[in-house]
Amino acid sequence: MSRPLLWKNPEDMSRGVEAYFSKCKESGDIPTRTGLALHLGMTLQTLWNYEAKPRFSPLIKRADLLIQEAWTQEAKKAGKSQIFAIFYLKARHGWQDRQEIAVSGLSLADLFDKAKQ
Secondary structure, eight states: OOOOSSSSHHHHHHHHHHHHHHHHHHTOOOOOOHHHHHHHTTOOHHHHHTTTTTTTTHHHHHHHHHHHHHHHHHHTTTOOOOHHHHHHHHHHHOOOOOOOOOOOSSSHHHHHHHHOO
């Protein structure tokens, strides 16, 4: 048997999410998913479990977008160390460094043919 939900409906949780973002704005803190979970009185795993519920998923995904935007803005600020903001965006929001390398020349089949000779 599972535990009863901490938040019975998305509307109530939405008020908690909004309160978290307001608190961050007032204090100058950058919001995080961990901070959101703590503010809502749950673990990260519980927050992920809520995200898997269709009723709560849009709310959690929107909160994630707001968190990602806050960190994106932090990474763009001049004169501040951007390393941690970039790391956070890579670790928590799927950002990645990507190099595109164009390779031209012999095909794989041609290479095998040359190797046989």
